[in-house]
Amino acid sequence: MASYSTNEFRGGLKVMLDGDPCSIVENEFVKPGKGQAFSRVRLKNLKTGRTWDRTFKSGESLEAADVMDTDMQYLYSDGEYWHFMHPETFDQKQADQAAVADAIQWLKEQDICVVTLYNDQPLSVTPPNHVELEIAETDPGVRGDTATGGTKPAKLVTGAVVKVPLFLEEGEVVKVDTRTGEYIGRVR
Amino acid sequence: MDIKTQIQQREDFYKKIREYFLQQAVVEVDVPVLGRYGPTDLHLASMSVLSGSTRYYLQTSPEFFMKRLLAEGSGDIFAICKAFREAETGSRHNPEFSMLEWYRCGFDLPRLMADVRSLVQCFLPGLAFETRSYAEVFESRLGLNPHPATDSELAELALKNTGFRGELDKAGYLDLLMSECIEPDLGNQACFLLDFPVCQAAMAKIGQDGSGHQVARRFELYIDGMEIANGYLELASAEEQRQRFEADNLARKARKLEKMPIDENFLQALNQMPDCSGVALGLDRLLWLLCRDRGLVEDTGINLEKVLLFPWHRL
Numbered sequence: 001m002a003s004y005s006t007n008e009f010r011g012g013l014k015v016m017l018d019g020d021p022c023s024i025v026e027n028e029f030v031k032p033g034k035g036q037a038f039s040r041v042r043l044k045n046l047k048t049g050r051t052w053d054r055t056f057k058s059g060e061s062l063e064a065a066d067v068m069d070t071d072m073q074y075l076y077s078d079g080e081y082w083h084f085m086h087p088e089t090f091d092q093k094q095a096d097q098a099a100v101a102d103a104i105q106w107l108k109e110q111d112i113c114v115v116t117l118y119n120d121q122p123l124s125v126t127p128p129n130h131v132e133l134e135i136a137e138t139d140p141g142v143r144g145d146t147a148t149g150g151t152k153p154a155k156l157v158t159g160a161v162v163k164v165p166l167f168l169e170e171g172e173v174v175k176v177d178t179r180t181g182e183y184i185g186r187v188r
Numbered sequence: 189m190d191i192k193t194q195i196q197q198r199e200d201f202y203k204k205i206r207e208y209f210l211q212q213a214v215v216e217v218d219v220p221v222l223g224r225y226g227p228t229d230l231h232l233a234s235m236s237v238l239s240g241s242t243r244y245y246l247q248t249s250p251e252f253f254m255k256r257l258l259a260e261g262s263g264d265i266f267a268i269c270k271a272f273r274e275a276e277t278g279s280r281h282n283p284e285f286s287m288l289e290w291y292r293c294g295f296d297l298p299r300l301m302a303d304v305r306s307l308v309q310c311f312l313p314g315l316a317f318e319t320r321s322y323a324e325v326f327e328s329r330l331g332l333n334p335h336p337a338t339d340s341e342l343a344e345l346a347l348k349n350t351g352f353r354g355e356l357d358k359a360g361y362l363d364l365l366m367s368e369c370i371e372p373d374l375g376n377q378a379c380f381l382l383d384f385p386v387c388q389a390a391m392a393k394i395g396q397d398g399s400g401h402q403v404a405r406r407f408e409l410y411i412d413g414m415e416i417a418n419g420y421l422e423l424a425s426a427e428e429q430r431q432r433f434e435a436d437n438l439a440r441k442a443r444k445l446e447k448m449p450i451d452e453n454f455l456q457a458l459n460q461m462p463d464c465s466g467v468a469l470g471l472d473r474l475l476w477l478l479c480r481d482r483g484l485v486e487d488t489g490i491n492l493e494k495v496l497l498f499p500w501h502r503l
Contacts, residue, residue, distance in 0.1 A: 007275065029278025033408070033418050034229050034390055035363035036356065037276070055368060057354045058275075 005061040006039040014046070014067035017054070021046045021065035021118050030055070046116060046123055049101075065118065072115040074107050082107065084115050084122065095122035103127045105160035106178045127178045132187050133158055134173050142166040151183075189484045194497065197484065201311070201475050202268060205288060208307050214264040214290055219253035221270055222246060225451035228436035229390065230443070233274035235283075246272035249468055250289050251391070252454045255422070258291055258464060259457035266290035268471070279491045280414065282500050286471040293464045297407055297421050300465040301380050304409055304417055307469075308378065311478045315411070319380040323397065329370050334362060334385050335401035357439075359387040371413045378416075382407045391429065392420035409469075414490060416474055419467035426458040472496060 004015060009027040016022070022043040031037040037058035044051050046067060056062075072084035072093065081094035082104075093115060097104075099122045103113065106127035114126040138154035151163040154174070162176055164183050173187040189197070206216065226234035226245035234245040247253075250267045257265060271287040292300055305317050326334045330345055342361035346352045350368045362385055383397050389404035397403045405421035423429055433450050440447055475495045479485045485494045493499040 029276070029281055030367050031231070031276060031278075031281065032363050032367055033415060034232055035366075035388070036231055036360040038364060038367065040368075053351075055350050055352050055364065057356065057360070060354060 002064040003061040004064060006041075006056050006058050009039060009041060014065040015043070015062040016065045017043060017045075017052065017062060020048070021067045021123065022052065023067075025051070029058075031058075046118065049124075066120075067123065068117050069114050070117055071112050074109060074111050074113050076109060077107075082125070084113065084125075087112070093117070093122050095125055099123055100125050103178075105156075105158050106131050106133075106176075107158060108133060129177060129179060130175055130184065131178055132173050132175050133160070135164070135168060135170050138164065138168065138170055141169040189479065189494065191497075193484060194495065197479055197482075198475060198495070201471075201478065204310055205268065205307070208310055209266050209290070212264070212303070214266050214292070215262070217254065217257060217262065217265045217267050219250045219257070219267055219269065220247070221272075223252060223451075224449075225252065225454065226448055228433045228440070228448045228450070230436060230439050230445070234448075235272050235274050248273050249287060251466070251468070252451055254289060254291060254466070255461055256454060256457040258293070258462060259460035264290070264292050277500055279489065279493075280473065282472065282492055282496060284500070285492075287468055288471050289466065289468040291422070291464050291466040293462045295465040297382065297405060297419065297465055300419050300467055301382075301407060301409075304380075304419065304467055304469070305378075308409070308411075308416075308474070311474065312378075312411075312481055315378050317378045317380065319382055321383050321397065322381050322385065322403075323383065323399075323401070325370055325374075325381060326365070329373055330365060333399075333401070335397070335403065357387075359385070362388065371410065371415075374410045374413045376412045378409060378411045380407050380409050384408075389423075389432070390420070391423050391432075393423050395421075411474075411477055414473060414477075415470070416477075417467050417469040419465060421465050422461065422463075424458055424461045424463065426455040429458055430455055 004013060009024050011024055013024045014021060022045050025042040025044055028040040030040050039056045039058060041054050041056060042051060073087050075083040075085050081096060082100045083092060083094050085092045103125040108131055111128055111131060115122050116124045133156040135154045136157045139152050150166045152166055153161050154164040155161050162181060162183050164174060175184040175187050177184055222244040224244060227248050232248045234248055236243050236245045249271050250269050254265060254267060267289050269287055270284055272284050276283055323333055323335055332341060332345060339358050346361050346364050352364055383403040384406040386394055386402050386404050392404045392406040394402055395405050407419045408415055409417040437447050472492050472495055476490055476492060479495060480487055
């Protein structure tokens with residue numbers, strides 16, 4: 001497997017550290033005037049999602065991680081696995097609960113997600129930034145109240161709970177930003 | 189900062205520096221940027237160019253030429269010049285940068301530090317200064333006196349405080365601990381660190397500190413945890429300097445780095461050089477601090493690009 005030297009470290013580069021695949025977030029060059037140079041690197045552990053700060057001697061290298069972000073369509077869940085399909089090759093992958101993690105609450109069949117493959121197996125799943133989901137449960141709507149700015153919790157069909165304006169009813173479809181969990185608007 | 193402001197800031201900055209040295213009767217010299225020789229330092233990589241079949245090095249500082257002038261009787265001198273260091277790119281580094289270097293004959297380090305302070309206060313008038321010894325700062329933060337410390341003690345400290353597992357020499361561990369643990373703790377004022385470990389003597393004289401440890405007669409000025417200037421009580425012994433160059437080259441060989449030819453003209457001059465102290469100051473960094481002080485750059489951490497008209501990636 002290829003390896004990368006500190007001077008090739010860039011944001012987004014995938015490398016192996018302590019046996020886990022990581023993504024480089026930041027790399028800062030550190031060097032006292034005539035002294036040894038270092039790279040102060042922030043990495044995100046792609047398995048645990050945790051952030052690591054490590055300092056390397058300049059010129060040290062890390063093995064490349066066989067990690068690839070792939071756009072895949074979410075098909076269905078059998079309760080144990082979540083199944084995804086490559087829209088062109090029709091290649092299918094099954095992701096376990098650890099890989100799907102927080103994305104579960106946003107997964108709607110047929111939506112295109114980013115599936116991060118590590119050694120060709122799903123490591124994590126990122127839902128689309130914006131999803132449109134139906135409200136499954138919420139308190140009855142307050143008619144005509146479109147201006148006060150009040151909100152109430154609404155449970156969506158995928159299980160996510162989002163704050164929505166008071167006038168919305170069960171069965172309506174809302175657009176939500178999955179990165180913040182915030183309501184964006186009503187889909188008519 | 190718009191382009192006119194940026195140009196104006198640097199022009200005013202240089203004008204004031206020249207005024208300061210005019211008052212001090214320190215004379216400006218214009219020395220070559222290309223030399224036949226480069227430094228032997230393990231961690232300074234020179235860039236070079238060929239003229240015909242002869243190799244010339246872009247200078248990593250004007251030191252060799254300025255010391256030859258001192259030996260020839262120039263008296264106190266300063267230079268504002270470009271310096272070049274291969275592969276040094278980052279928010280605080282640009283491979284080509286602007287340097288101010290000056291030498292004061294008969295000055296010891298306390299006098300030179302006072303001189304540096306007067307110059308810096310022309311630009312940052314409210315700045316408070318303190319002077320601390322390298323050993324005291326190191327020991328108060330990390331609980332170990334750096335001078336007698338062994339490589340394995342330092343490796344252990346590095347692992348405990350930074351998680352670093354790689355292998356370094358003594359100077360390397362000290363550099364790591366300095367940049368990771370000590371610099372961030374130096375506060376937002378100005379701090380002179382004095383009396384460095386002998387393994388980092390470079391071109392400074394060696395002396396003894398109050399506890400009888402051998403130390404390099406060297407200081408660094410930090411402002412806001414950032415290294416701004418590096419001063420030496422200058423070594424004026426060709427013999428000792430040659431031994432240091434040769435030791436550097438042996439260490440370079442062990443690391444499979446290019447052996448650097450030794451500048452005999454420079455060595456010959458050293459024995460004629462008057463007792464003096466000299467200091468190099470990073471102009472781009474000080475200019476950034478000055479622009480920050482004037483509210484012209486955002487205070488979100490140093491980024492030299494804000495004061496360079498053409499940073500490295502825009503060439």
